[in-house]
Every structure is written in C-alpha cells, then in structure tokens.
Amino acid sequence: MLAFIGRRLLVAIPTILLISVFVFLLQQLLPGDPILAMAGEERDPATIEFLREKYGLNDPLPVQYFKWIGGVIQGDLGISLRTNQPVSELLLQKLPVTIQLAVMALIFAVVIGVPAGILSAVKKGTVVDYAANVVALSGLSIPNFWLGIMLILLVSVKWGLLPASGYTPPGEDLVRSITTMLMPAFVLGTALAATLMRHTRSAMLGVLKSDYVRTARAKGLYERRVILRHAFRNALVPIVTLTALLFGELVAGAVLTEQIFTIPGFGKLVVDAVFNRDYAVVQGIVLCTAVGFIVMNLLADAAYFALNPRLRKS
Amino acid sequence: MMRETILEAVNLRKHFRSGGGLGRTANTVRAVDGVSLEVHRGETFAIVGESGCGKSTLARLLMRLLDPTEGDVLFDGRSIAGLRGRTLRDLRRDMQFVFQDPFSSLNPRMTVGKLVGEPLETHSPELSARERRAKVAELLGRVGLRPEHAGRYPHEFSGGQRQRIGIARALASGPRLIIGDEPVSALDVSVQAQVINRLHDLKEEFDLTLVIIAHDLAVIRHMSDRVAVMYLGQIVETGPSEQVFANPRHPYTRALLSAVPEPVYGRAHDRMALKGETPSPSAPPDGCRFHTRCPFATEECRKRVPEMREMAPGQGAACHHAEKIAAEHGSPVAVTGSGRSEGAERRFAMYAEAIADRGA
Amino acid sequence: MTETAPPLLEIEGLTFGFRNQSANLVDGVSLTLGRNETLCIVGESGCGKSVTALSLMGLLPPDAVRIDSGTVTFEGETIDAGDFARLSRLRGDRMAMIFQEPMTSLNPAFRIGNQITEAVRHHRGGTEAEARERALEALEKVGIPAARQRLDEYPHQLSGGMRQRVMIAMALVNDPSVLIADEPTTALDVTVQAQILDLIADLQTRSGMGAILITHDLGVVAQVATRVAVMYAGRIVEIGTAQEIFEDPQHPYTIGLMSSVPRLTGPRQRLSTVPGLVPTPDGMPEGCRFSTRCPFARPTCREVPKLAPVAGEHHVACHYAPLETRLEAG
Amino acid sequence: MAHVSDPATADSVLDAKPENRVWKKFRSHRSAMLGVFLVAFFVIIAVAAPILPIQDPTATSWSAVRAAPSAAHPFGTDEIGRDVLSRLIWGAQASLMAGVVSVAIALCFGVPLGIAAGYFGGWTDTVISRCTEALLAAPFLILAIALAAFLGPSLGNAMIAIGLSATPIFIRLTRGQVIAVAAEDYVESAHAIGLPTRKILTRYIFPNVLPPVLVQATLTVATAIIAEASLSFLGLGQQPPAPSWGSMLNTAKNFLNQAPWMALWPGIAIFLVVLGFNLLGDGLRDALDPRET
C-alpha cells in the first residue's frame, strides 16, 4: 500500500511539472501589464523599469520559469505583486478558509446525497425515486452563483437570518464561523449533493443487481441488512472515489461561491489575482490546487485500495 | 490418409507481461509455451483444453491476430510472421476466424449485409455493389438465413443466427482455412447442434480446413478428425480424434474424458478424480506441468519435462509413464449402448427422419 | 419414493409472469421433492427453470413479477406462492440455494468466514465464536483444505471451484432440508464440475437432504438425478424418474434435446436438431407451446396437452404420446 | 443464462435498427421528452428572436429605468431602461451558442486526440494522456477564467476558453472508450477479415465510441452554458450591449434591492435550459445504454 502510494507520487511528479509549465505559460500569455497597475496612477517610467527588473520580468521566459520553479522546489512560491506578501503565506492564510468551506459543503453533500441515492435506488421507479431525481437534476442545473445571489437576497437581506458574507475563523468564534459559512456551503454543496446522489443511485443499482446481493438475500437476511451491509459496502467504493474526485469541482465551484459571499479563500484569491495579473499568486494557486487535486486522486486510489480487499492483499 | 500440411506452428510461445512498471516486478503469463502442430489440408483439427490452458491465445497466434513471443507459423509453407500490407491482406483472405461470442463479435452498428459484405469489399474490390449484394444474399442462404436478413442488425437475431452471420462473414472472402474459437459453446444445446451440422456441411461444400478450439470434448469428438489436448500452454497429447478419445495416452486426457458426464442413465463411471485446479500460467510447475494434479505422478515427473512421444500411429503424448498407465488402466470411456428402450429408439428414429424431411 | 411418506416439498400449480407481459413465464408447474432425492429440472435458456427456483425462495422481484397462483408445501406447511414474506423466512434456513456464478456470488468486500457466520447468526442467533465454529465445520465438510485459514480470506483469493464450495458451505451451514442448485457447475471446468457434483451427492447422502438441480446439461442430469422434469417455455413437458426419462423419453422436445447432444461414445453420426427458436413471451403459441418447433405437430396441438401419466410416475404433456404407436397408428 | 429477465431478451426479434430502438426508447422516456421540450423551446425562441413581436433588446428608455414588470415590459426593464423580456429572448442565442459552440470545439479537439491516444497507444498515448491529466488537475473554471482573461473578454473568446477547458474531459472519455471498444471481439473480427486501419477506425471504433461521447457532449452543453454564464458573470463573457444571461446577472446583482426581477428571470432561464440539456443527456444515456431495458 505504501509502495503503491510512493509509486503513484513518483508518477505524479511529471504531471505536476507539466502543470507548472502550463500555468506559467498561460500566465505569461495574459495581456495587460501588472507593473503598469503597480506603478500607481502616475506610472513613473523609472519606477516601472525598476519593478520589472525587481520581479525579473525582463528575463527571457525560460529563465523566469526556472527561477520560479527552482524557488517552488525550495518552498518559495514568490511574492504577490499586489500586496508584497509571500505567496506561500497567502496560500496558508487561504487554505483553511477554503478547506472549511469545502468540508462543510462536502458534509452537506454527503449527508443529503448518499442517503437520497440509496433510497432512490432501492425505490427505483417509484415516486420517491422520481422526486429524488428531479431534485438532484435541479440541483445540478441551478447556476450556483445565481443561487447564492438569491439566497443572499432572501435569507440575509429580506429575512436577516444569516450573515450575507464574510468569514470568521472557527478559532475566533466557532458558532459565527459556522453560521457565516452555512449559506456558501449550501450553495456549493447543492451541485455536489446532486452529483453524489446520482452516482450513489447508479452504483447502488449496479450492485443491487449483482449476484452476491442475491446470495445475501438467499441467506434470508433482512432487506435492510442486505442493502446497507452487502450492497452499500460495495457501492461505497465508487462513491468514496467519486467524493475525492469531486474535490476538483469543489475548488472550481468555490471560485464563484467565494466571489459572491466574499469569502477570502482560494477561489477569491485566484480570480482577483487573474484580474490584477498577480502572476506569482495565480501560478501558486493553480499549482497548489493541481497538487491538491492530485493528492485527492491519490487518496481516492488509496480509498479504493483500502475498500477493495482484492487489491489490499496483493 | 496423409495429406499435405496447410498450417504449421513451430515452437510457438506467447508470454504476456502484466502488472509491470515502476519498481514492481512484472508478472509473466506463459499463455502459450512451446506449441508445435500441423494442420492438414481438408481436415478438421481440434484444440481442446480447460479454461486458461492457452487455446484461445494459440488460435490468435495461428491467425496472426497476435504476434508470437517466439516461434513461427507457416501457412502453405510460408511464414506469416513478417507479412504486412498486401500479403497480410491475402493471408486474411485465406484464413478466417469465427468467434466464440456471437453477441460481441458483430459490430452492433452495421447491418448484416454490410457485415457479410465487408470482407468482399476488402478482398474483392472489383465487385460492383450489386454483385456484392448478390454474393451476400447467396452466403446468407448458405448459412441458413434469408437474403432479406441483410438489411437487419445483429441484435435482431438469436445467438444461433448470429453465429451463422459470423460464419457467413468468415466465408465471404473465400478462405481455405477457418479457425473457430469455441464456435458453439455459447449456444443452447438444440441450436448448437444446428450450427455443428451447418459447419460440417459448409466444410464439405467449400472444401475448407477447419481448426476448432473448444472445451467440450463431446463436441470435439463429433466434429474433428484430429485433436490436440492442451494443458497450461502446452500440447500434452495429439492424434486422430477417434483414437485419442477411445484410447487416451496422457493422464490429463484420461481425466478429462472420465470427467465428462454422458447423458445415458446408469452409466457406470470409472472416474479418474483430479485433485485441485489448474495452476496459474504465470507460475507453471517445474517438470511435467500436470504433475501437481496427476494421480500417477512420480519423482521423475516433478523434475523432468516429458517430451512428446509417438504412442501409436499419428498419436503422441507427452508423459513419462504413458505406456504404463495405459497398460494398467482401461479406457476411461465405457463403450455401451444407448441405454434406450425399444420404443424410445423408434421415437428417436422417427424424430431424426422427421427432422431430415424438414430439410433443416 | 413411497406413497406413504409425505414429500419434503410440494409445488402445486405455480403460475406467474412479468407484470408487463400477458404470457406466463411459468405456467402451471407442479413438482414434488422427497427426502434424499435429487430432482433435476432441465431445459434450455429461457424455459423458466431458474425463475421457478427463485420463486420457491421468494427471490423474484415483487415489483416486476405477478404471481397468479400456486402453493408451496414445505415440511407440511402450505404457503401461497405469492407470499414472499413467508417464503423468505425459510430461505437460508430450511431451504438454501446456490447459483451458477461462483465468481460473483460471494460478496467481494467481506471475508469468507464473515459471510458464512452471518447466515448462522441471522437464523440461529448465538455468539460470533459459536457461529465461527459452525462455519469452520461447514467449510471442512465441503472439503476446503486449511479451512480455518480460509475463514479469514476474501473471495478473490479463492479459485472458482473453491468459491463454489464456499457457496455450498454457506448454503448448508444451517442444515437445510432442501438445497436448490441453479446450474452450479456450468461456469466450471469439467474436471472441477465432477468434483462439485460428487460433493453435492455426498452431502446429500449424509444428511438426507432433498436437492433440486437446475441444469441444461443432460450429462449432468443422467449422472445425478433421481427424478427429472423437462421444461419448455414455462411448462413441464415431461417428468419422471431419471431412468424413465433417459431410457424411455416420450415428449418430442425431450427426444429432440437428446438427439442434439453430441456423445463421447457410440457412432459419430449427424446430429438431429430442434429446428427453430424458443418462442418469446409475447409470441407464445396457443396450445402446446412446442408445437411451432415440433416435427410431429398436428392441428390437435392447438389445444393444451395435459401432463398425463405414461407409466408409473412418468408423465408427459403430448397429445400423441407414445409417438410410435399414436402417430404411426393415426 | 439464468436471469429473470432472460425470456424477455433472449432470442427475441426486436424491431428495426438500433437507431430506431434507441429512438423508441428515448421517446418513451418522459423526462427526456421534457428535456427535448425545454431545449426546443429555447432554441425556437433564440432562432425566432428577430421575428418575434418584442422590443429592440438594446433600445433604451430613460424614462423607464429599472421599471418593475408592467404591461409594456412584462419582465420589467433593466438598469438602462431596456426590456428584460426581449433581452432574455435574445440572450438565449448567446447562451445556446456558447453551450453548443464550446462543446463543438471540445469535441473537435478532444475526440481525435482521444482516438489517437486510445488506438495507437505507446508514446502518442503517454504524451496526450499526461497533458490531459495535467490539464484536468487545474480546476475547469479557473482554467476557463485564465484562458478567457488571456483571450480578452468577449462571447467568442469565452466559448473558446470553455471549449478548450472542456477538451481534456473528452480526450479522456474518448480514449477510455476507444480502449474499451478496441478490446471488443467485433474489432478483432475486423482485424481478422483484414480491414485496413482507416476503416476500422471509421466503421468500428468511431461509431461505437460515439454514443457515450454524445451523451457527455449533451451534458457538457449544460455545463458550458453555466460556465458561459459564470464567465459573463465575472465580466469575461458576452459584452454589452448584446445580452447574455450571465452578463444580465452580472449587472443585475448590483440592483438586487431595487430590481430583483433583473436577476430572477435570467437565472430561471439558465436553470431551465440547463435542466433541459441535463434531462436530454440523461435520456440519451438511458436510451443508448444497451443494459437498461
């Protein structure tokens, strides 16, 4: 198992390097000169030249890349052009925020999506199944930024039930932290819940048709046990794998959600950084999320491994 | 009757590597491990063995659907190893394949006409569309389908009918040799008989050589002139079918034959029970590969690889103790009557007659 | 089997079909099974033999299938065939079943021991340790070497034959009086098939259990059956002792089936076949369902033939049985 | 061999070609038909926009700025006095175009690359797959935002950005399908009859790879419409004065208090059309799936 993970990590290295090249090139291709904006409204030519030199933007692209990636390998992601903060520090500041959002959204998605998926698979073809599917499809079809806007309008502005935006670290005030995050987590979680529900349903349907479920029934077990133990345990493998893979969607979804609810996480950071041409920050975030994505993939594989006895012993 | 050799395998080996990569030891599956055989023009040659013995891989090597790790295949005395382009196409025209699964071996998105016409298109490009249609109709007739079936899709047919489509497709290029990989094993008994009969008729009609791969010994016996028995990637016994089935020399052949239940009531079984199951082809036992399951195995079997030796005219077996076993044990297949009552025999006769009259 | 001892299992007039189809999948099937007896139900795919077995176990999907009629009398208790709840109480306990696909019939996520003890504890209660002992016993009984070690293994670590043995152990762990085996050896190699068939026969002799064996392989039937029921298109067309069926088959379908099978012995001759195709549920012929493929079909065959006695327990559903006299005479 | 459903499928002679069977199955799929209806509705509206009796979507009226719904403006007016209903109708063009065109772009690049990777394997596969993996690791929307920012804000560029960002999905899907299909017996049978590679690809691989790709494409149209709306929402999509639902929302979010209708309708429109494509995709999947009855 450890050897497997080690092997997977080795395989991931070229992928990560490739991503770093993509990100770097893409970033360099962006039109607009961040230095112009940095130089202030007056745009003094000497300052501009100095800043270009300072941030190494006059170097040839390969040199810039190798400087950057060399730093990355040593844990130095460069500094933000906009705030002068080290990118790694910015990332560390934002990471817990996005993770809290992602975890809450995921909890929401799992708590709603998985049981609904099981239920609708077991009740396939009934009103329950139909209703669950309609709700799930609706969840998938609602643009989550719109849902966010509507929720702010209703819940915060009209009813004043929850804070409209912002972020409170859980260490500072746990209750407020959670209440502030409720709406964003809900918004972000809807699509995930829907995806999970649909996948759970189809995984369960597949498993319920399997021979070993028939065997379990032939043993005379109660249907509840057949479904929750024999069927769900096997459907769990694809569900857990999927949940880990949903991480990518989570981050992408967080971009807009954080934008709408003014949550100072990765998504907001990256959008602002793109718009401000804050190169190092964009590169840092995309690289970081890509690595995160790969790590989640790895976790998914590990989960697959752990849940699948066939692989565990070999 | 000795006829000329049309297809010959010389010390064929096919090893598959699996699970290799980055610091992991690769697992080599020796699917076919040193097979030599000769197929004579006009005969039906059968390769029989249990699952995992490598018979399907062997069939694909003979067709050059797979390239061998080692060894060579000669068709009409010519090595097929280096063929490409035109010459490979010619080989494909001369040698055709019928697949086991009639459900998965036909492209679901093509009509029967197109499927059967495709080899014509490839190998007889000079035919006009009309001529091709006519040829397809004729071929469909030959395999017992109707010309109007050409416009339909494979899923509209039953398993037996599909297998006939597969056969028509194989016949279309005008091949001289057809290899059938378990051509009837996916079919129900009654349909299986239809296809067996059809294959037999077509073989005569088109002057074909057939190579049949199967696990069902009764089917093999019924269809083949000569047979080769495979175990773990190797041929352990070969010879004329009647002879091999009546008088098997290799203990594995004996075991196989004795394990087959005959549909006759009260048949006394002198069963030769085999212990355990076939070992993995990725780690075949040393010495004689059958020694782990062989009731006659001795120390010698564990150490020394037996060679194929001629036991009777045309019959060879790879066993150190073949003669001894044959001397001590009779035939595993008891030859008795049908075990049917007189009335029953008459009913069977009536039935056979009625069916023959129907011209099925 | 004598008249005095009540049969272990009696099926009476079992009739059911898919909810969305008018033709019956299984049409008026009646069977009996005695202690220590092996009843083989034989037929080609789609003849209704597997669903008959599933219905006994109450394993048919209730939302897809309608049970029209039929009763199951088991050890003196008569249960309506539509009463899945009561039938399901028997299964895994008094009535056990094994299936065709040993490779997929065991849950890949749980250890062997776990899957067996689950059946014990569900029906017998007791502690896990007690159940484990029973499971161990069962594994040993089906001839699994190093049984104690196997308890903690996963299905994928076993070969097909071993898995089928585990399935049998699991089925037998509660000492059922009826074992239903649905094509238990079809997926196995012929040498392994022999081992499994011997095992079942051996277990039966030891416990006096009755067995229903569902198969399409007449060879297997000849080897293990005490009685045979031949099914075609949802109906029993011929039933009798194994000897009667093999030595004196009456129904044209039985004859056709037997003629189609190539043999290991005897002269090599052209096989007689059964022409045509099995009718689909939406294209069921009136009267005798075999009439569309029967070479002897007559206008009378538009009426449903009754399963009538020929001799002893031997019954056949053909208007013209015995053929040689009825047809040649008429 | 012994499944309950066997009698229904075994040996039954189903009618006509697979396409017809699929169509029949699809037609009886109620939610898919709802999807067809929704999509058709918006397509018709989008196409008919120029001839519908509605106001000019760019005509401003200084006297009716952010006016609540009324008889003259059933859906109200927007921030500079344009009719929301007619902008909504014209906006359907942008959204549908964005969805369809970007998916077409993704298909154009993704399917051939996927086929190449899947069929030829080896280095071709390694290079394509590694790049795909790397691109997939960057979240879709971030990629699209960066690309759209690179290309400059416009509807066309948004489509390109979304299309390129969605390409890896299709490469991966196609590759997987090709590998699966290439292992099918019928492809081996094509080799066996000596069919040239080109014909194997066009007759055997491509048509059998197509259905799942088609389903994915339909579902991706839904995703792409949302993505376009998201980009427009961030100011990177359709540019004023031309309407698109996303850009309408982008503006509307500033007037939630005074003119909630500005945000309501485009949101509902996006929801419905995306729902339509999702239903359509689901229906197609069910209809094309040979296992489902």
Next chain:
Amino acid sequence: MLRKLSLTAILLGATAVGAQAQDLRIALQSDADVLDPDQSRTFVGRIVYTALCDKLVDITPELDLIPQLATDWSWNDDQTELTMQLREGVTFHDGEPFNAEAVAYNINRSQTLEESRRKSEVASITGTEVTGEYEIKISLAQPDATLLAQFADRAGMMISPAAAEEAGADFGLNPVCSGPFAFDNRVAQDRIVLTKFDDYWNADEINFDSVTYLPIPDNTVRFANLQSGDVDIIDRLAATDLEQAESASDIEVASAVSLGYQGMTINVGNGDRADSPIGENPAVRQALSLAIDRNALNQVVFNGAFAPGNQSFPPNSPWYDQDHPIPERDVEAAKALLAEAGFEDGVTVEVQAPNSPVPQQVMQVVQAMAAEAGITIEITSKEFATMLQDQSAGDYMASQVGWSGRVDPDGNIHQFMTTGGGINDSGYSNPEVDELLNNARTTTDTAERKQYYDQARDILVEDLPIIYLYHQTWIWGLRDAVSGFTPYPDGMIRLEGVSLED
C-alpha cells in the same frame, strides 16, 4: 436602536452585548494593496492610512490645508523654501519619537526608495535641513504650489524611520506610523485590523479600541452587511441603493462630491491609432460631447446622486470654470458639427471600457445617446489591467477612464494635458496649454492660478482630448449608532470624533 435579529445573535445569546472593547467595522469596496505609504497606489489603501498614518498636513472638507503633524509652516519670499514647525510629543507606534530627523528621513525615502511611487509628487524638493528638533526646512528647485497638498496625502505620511530602515521594501507587511491606530494584522482580501494607539497625540478624539477594515467588493453584499449591522460604516454605497438606504430608519447616509472625474480619453496623438475621425477632428469630439445628456446619464446610472461634469474639476470646486457650464444636450448641433466636418453619414468610434458593471452601464448609455447624433460607438470591454496597457501604448481610439482626484488642482490636469505628461495617454500636445499649466504649477497665488486654469480650459473645451462626463459622489452608509462622521471630498474616512453608541 433595534439591531436586526440575526441568527448569529440568537445563537450567541448573551455574549453579544457587554462592556467589551469597542470595535468599529468598516466595509471597503476593495482590498488595499501594500500598506507602505511610499509604495501604495490604491484608493482604499489611503482610507486605511487615514487611521494608521498621520500626515504632515491635513485638509478640511472645504479643502483648506490645516496642521496635523506639522503645526505651522511658512514659505520664503521666492517660494523655494518651506519651513515647517512640527508637533512635539508625538511618537511612532514602535515608540520611536517623531521629530525633524524623521521628516527628513521620510522625504528622503519617498525620493530614493526604488519602489517608491511618490517620486513625482516630491520631485520638486531638492533638499531638507533639520533646523531644530521640531523644525525642518525643505528647499525646492522652483516654486511648487502643489507640494503642501502632496503632504496632505501619502507623500506627507510619516513612518517610523527605525522600522522602515529595518524592513526596507517589506515595510508594508508590518507598517509602523504615528496615526491614531496601530497595525495589528491583515488577512489579504478579508480584513485589516488596527488597534488603538494609546500614546496618540490626539487620543481624546479617538473612541474605539480597534478598527477593522473589511473588503467587500459586491455593492449589494456590502449594503446587506450594513443593513444587518455586521458593519458600521460602508465605503461607496451604490448610488442606486441610496434611496433605500435613506428610507431605512437605522441607516444614515453621508456624501461628498469627489475630487476626481470620469470621462472618455480620446487618442488624439498617441501613435497610429490617433488617425481616426475622432482623433483627428476636434469637431467630432465636440459633436460627441454635445450628443451626451450628462444629466440624464447621471439620472439613469446613478439615480442623480453623482455630479455631471465637463471639466477636470467638479462644478462645486472653486477651480471650476463657470464660463463653461455643463453643455445642454443638442443633437441637432452635434449633427451639424459632424456634417460640417464631412461626416454626414456618421462616424464610428471604438471605445474601450473596463469590463465592470458601472463603466459598462455608462458606456451603454453614452452609446445610445451618441447613436441619435449619428455617432456609432463600439464598446470594447477589457480588463482594467489590459486596458491601461493598451491605453498607455496608444493602442486604442477612445477609452472610458477616470481619475481619483487630488487635493491640488494641478494633480487633476497637469500630467494629462501637458506635452509628454506622465499620464498623457491621449497624446495631446499644445504649447499654449503647456505654458499655462506650468505657470499654474509654479504660482502660489490662488487667484492667479485660477486664471491660468481658466485660460487653459478655454482651449481644452474646444480641443477636448478628454470628454468629461461626471464626477463621482462619495456616499457612505452608516449605522445610525455612528455619530460624528464628517464626509470629505477626498473620500477618506477620518475617525477623529466618530463614536458608536451601542
């Protein structure tokens, strides 16, 4: 006051109230950049500095200069030497004393720090001389009327020399000034927290223990936060929300017309793309200007809350040239001008605009208005960073852009209109204007300066390298618990005297 019941409050129960340290929460429209007065460049940064860093001088709402760290100042006769008396007893947040040495250090840093963005603002200073512990003499190469106004802004903000020396260019990560609040911590895009500086020289006027700045870019959300009481003051309440804010019982509104302007910069001489009808022909620009109804624009986009404009200074500014009032819209005159210039069939103008809602809205209104006069406007949306680049490179025909404004009038006009001016993106060049604006810069007499500007305006209203459209009004939303807030035209939030009565 009844604070709206929020779920949070319910959950928090009793802990919500009590004699806690009082924190003032201010929502800003965007996040500040580097918190180093010498490097900083954003408007919101300046808002934060108002509480963090004291300046040498300050302004009144009427834009008069008043003492802050400098208590008094005087010029020598030829206006080339400025002597400032400094406030005594002031310390920086790190305990370092504020004195003439510190001022000298700060001026030197603004001039010499390579990252400094203040260089042009203090370019006229040739040297400093510490003439006493609390007196400094600043010498200039030539008279500079703008210098004191620069000292009222970032160039006049005093940072601790010790801290600056130690941190170098990274000073902004942990700024040390002498303002009423000291830097506590910052989470980018989330918050900047300042805590009360107990040794502040004017501590009596400060009523909070801490102040938290929260960047909330979305207008609706920012307003919602005010409505729910989660913040106390919001920066830049949207004009369209004004009505609702005014009608809310627990919200108060304060406003001031800004010092800046918004308009369309026309490329008249910046590279090849100046070769367009509108770039070459002033009549076309005049026609466009005439086609626009600036009042209607203000009404439609800003609910009438902003100020229409046609000059570099807002109409309420003392520098505004009353001889050129805001022109009435005259479509016929515009058409006539076009026809006269040879464009009877109309002209097409490509205008680049930032891809954010307000500029887009403005341009769409202008587009609709211009169309009626036969001027077709094509809007090209660009991200701000791209737009700036294209603008300074001359790769544009016209650009919708503005200026945040400076206290001294020079800051709003000189570098835009003089030949080769630092941000003269339109490429406008007119020796006459150059001379007038240079004169205005070196004259300290207000009346005289006004004359120069008026004369320049006479030319500029004809040439129109920039077509001015409107002047933003700063609108602050305040909870009614906030009292003592004074709106300033520079848009800053000054916390002296502000208090919260919860």
